[in-house]
Amino acid sequence: MRVHRRAFTLGVLAVGIASGLAATAVSLATGRSGRDAVVFTRTATLRASSGPVGRGLSLDGASLVATNANGRHVVGTLGDGDEVIAPLTGALTPVAAASIDGRFVVYSSWRQLARIKPGALGQGLATGRPVGLPSVRLFDLRTGKDDLLANGAAAPAVSTSGAIAYVAGDSQAVRQNVDYTGRVVVADSRDAKPRVWTSSPARYLPYAWAGSELLVYRGVPDSEGTDLYAYAGPDDAHLLAPDAFVIAISPDGENVLAAVGVRTLEVIRVADAAVKDSMSLDGTSGGPSALMYAGGWRGDRVIANSDRGLVVLDLHGGLHVESVFATPGFPHGIKEPVLVDDTHVRGWADLALHQQAAGSTDEPASDNALVDCDLATGACAVGSANPPRTWARWITNPSR
Numbered sequence: 006m007r008v009h010r011r012a013f014t015l016g017v018l019a020v021g022i023a024s025g026l027a028a029t030a031v032s033l034a035t036g037r038s039g040r041d042a043v044v045f046t047r048t049a050t051l052r053a054s055s056g057p058v059g060r061g062l063s064l065d066g067a068s069l070v071a072t073n074a075n076g077r078h079v080v081g082t083l084g085d086g087d088e089v090i091a092p093l094t095g096a097l098t099p100v101a102a103a104s105i106d107g108r109f110v111v112y113s114s115w116r117q118l119a120r121i122k123p124g125a126l127g128q129g130l131a132t133g134r135p136v137g138l139p140s141v142r143l144f145d146l147r148t149g150k151d152d153l154l155a156n157g158a159a160a161p162a163v164s165t166s167g168a169i170a171y172v173a174g175d176s177q178a179v180r181q182n183v184d185y186t187g188r189v190v191v192a193d194s195r196d197a198k199p200r201v202w203t204s205s206p207a208r209y210l211p212y213a214w215a216g217s218e219l220l221v222y223r224g225v226p227d228s229e230g231t232d233l234y235a236y237a238g239p240d241d242a243h244l245l246a247p248d249a250f251v252i253a254i255s256p257d258g259e260n261v262l263a264a265v266g267v268r269t270l271e272v273i274r275v276a277d278a279a280v281k282d283s284m285s286l287d288g289t290s291g292g293p294s295a296l297m298y299a300g301g302w303r304g305d306r307v308i309a310n311s312d313r314g315l316v317v318l319d320l321h322g323g324l325h326v327e328s329v330f331a332t333p334g335f336p337h338g339i340k341e342p343v344l345v346d347d348t349h350v351r352g353w354a355d356l357a358l359h360q361q362a363a364g365s366t367d368e369p370a371s372d373n374a375l376v377d378c379d380l381a382t383g384a385c386a387v388g389s390a391n392p393p394r395t396w397a398r399w400i401t402n403p404s405r
Contacts, residue, residue, distance in 0.1 A: 043347050043381065045317060045328040048291055051378055053334030056386035058377035059351070062110070064089060064101060066395035069110065069144060081149050083142065087114040090396050093139055093159045093185060096299055096340045097222070097250065098212050102163045102402040103146075109195060110144045110400055111154070111161040111169055118178065127181065135178035141171045143195060155199075157187075164214035164404050165258075167194050170202070172209045184208055189221055189236065202239045212251050214404035215275045216258035220251060233263060235275050245278050246271060251403075252309050253302035258405035262307055262318070264296050272324060282324040288312075292326050299403070301343035301350075308350055310338040315350065317380070330380065334387070339376050343401055348381040351399050356390050373397050 060072050062080075067089045069080040083089045091100040091113040101112035116138040122129030130136065141158040144151045154161075154169070157177030162170045174187035186206045190199035203209060208224025208231070215235065222231040225248070233249040236242045249265040260281065265271050272282040288294030293311035300309030305321040311329070315338065319327040332338050335354035342352035355371035370393035378385040391397045 045330075045380060047327075048329050048331070049380075049383055050331040050333065051315065051380075051383055051385050053332075053376075053385045053387050055388075058375045058386050058388040059349075061351070062103060062400040063375060064112075064396055064398040064400060066391060066397075069400075080146065081144055081151065083112060083144055083151060084114045085142070085151060085153070087116045087138075087140065088394060089113070090115050090394060091139075091159065092137065093179065094210055096297075098160045098162070098210055099299070099341070099401070099403065100396060100398055101400045102161060102213075102404070103400050104163050104167055104195075105165045105402065105404075106167070107146060109146055111163050111171075112142055112144070113159055113161060114140045114142055116140070119181070130181040132180075132182040134181045136181055137179050138177055139174070139179060143169075155190075159185075160210040160212070162211040162213050162219065162404060163402055164217070164219075166217075168192065168214070169195060169199075170211045170214070170219050172211060173199070175206050184224070189219070191219065200239060202236055203242075204240055212403070213254060214258070215254050215261060216405070218275055220245070220254070220261065220275075222250065233261075235278075243278055245273050245275065250298040252296055252298060253300045253307045254403055254405045255302055256304070256405060262300075262302065262324075264298070268294055270296065270318075270324065272320065282320070284324045291329060293329065297338070297340070299341045301403075303344040306344060308342045308344050310340055310342060310352075315339050315342060315378075328380075330378075330383075332385075334385065335376070336371065339378070339385075341399070343399070348379055350376075350378045350380060352376050352378075353398055354387070356387075370394075375399060 063070050067084045071080050103110045118135045118137050139159040140156045141154045141161045157174040158171045160172050170191045172187045173190045179185050188201050189203045189209050191202050192199040210222040212220045219236040221234045224231050230248045232247045233245045234242045235245050246263050246265045249263045252262045254261050261273050268286040270284050271280050286294050293313040293316050295312045297310040307318040309316050313329050314332040315330040317328040337355045339352040339354050342350050354376045372390040374390050375388035375397045
């Protein structure tokens with residue numbers, strides 16, 4: 006029986022976890038064919054140092070940056086004056102997702118409406134007062150044009166066919182101590198008119214597409230938990246797991262690895278919610294007791310952040326923990342990690358607390374930076390540090 010628990014708050018904050026472990030890093034070739042070319046030691050430690058983080062498309066605050074063999078250049082400026090951040094979702098859903106054909110990026114933006122006073126009751130805001138305005142925007146990588154798709158919207162997800170989903174709020178503004186409810190809408194293409202996929206409002210947050218089905222978090226009433234659903238069309242949904250969040254979607258889009266209830270991982274078939282494999286996280290022998298959402302799946306391996314550091318799960322021969330890489334250089338681990346090849350992982354990380362000016366009333370928060378790690382050598386390159394509200398993120402797409 007699945008156990009229900011309080012998982013996380015869908016509010017204007019992002020959460021992190023601590024990590025720690027110590028060992029050494031080694032990789033070696035295997036004779037196995039048809040799967041990953043390397044295996045790793047059971048425990049290892051990743052060393053962090055400043056350096057170039059490789060090629061790819063990324064966010065640097067409101068700048069969209071492309072890094073390639075010719076260097077680093079700014080592709081465009083995003084947000085039309087708004088911040089390119091996602092306070093409603095944090096790292097639960099991507100702040101931006103690129104289309105599979107590389108033609109556009111859909112992303113979240115935020116306009117702050119109220120001045121928050123950390124330490125004050127209710128952060129100095131009366132219940133119901135507008136805090137900020139979330140929006141969903143689209144940047145065309147061919148023309149450089151940046152368009153507003155919707156105000157009062159959040160959590161965009163782009164399918165492999167180019168369909169765009171997001172939640173359209175009942176109220177455009179996020180209000181203090183008021184649930185942000187809305188309806189999931191889907192446009193079949195960037196130029197199509199969005200259709201409502203959930204006729205009744207709720208605390209919805211689309212995550213990504215698994216084939217033609219949209220994975221959506223739905224907040225549990227009077228709870229901080231969320232249930233995970235798969236939507237095949239308007240009001241055509243089935244429950245994948247209660248009190249669950251996505252760790253990764255299989256490369257073929259047929260399965261999802263989810264953390265369900267208390268310390269349980271399940272491989273769930275999206276089509277019918279059948280549980281194909283599962284394991285418990287007991288935290289013994291240096292292993293993790295909790296995995297964080299938004300990891301990556303490549304071949305038979307899944308990479309995810311955890312309370313022990315970066316975890317490699319192997320699905321070959323049954324779901325199990327293959328390796329745990331301690332990340333002492335990153336206080337909250339490596340977030341939204343993706344395996345770009347057999348040994349290289351990209352993500353982002355919180356760094357040290359940001360040094361605030363004297364008399365600042367901003368809430369204490371950490372700097373952040375892009376991270377590029379080689380699991381074979383145990384080395385992580387850390388990009389330039391950005392202040393808390395200037396997000397550094399790789400732009401990928403978890404949809405499959």
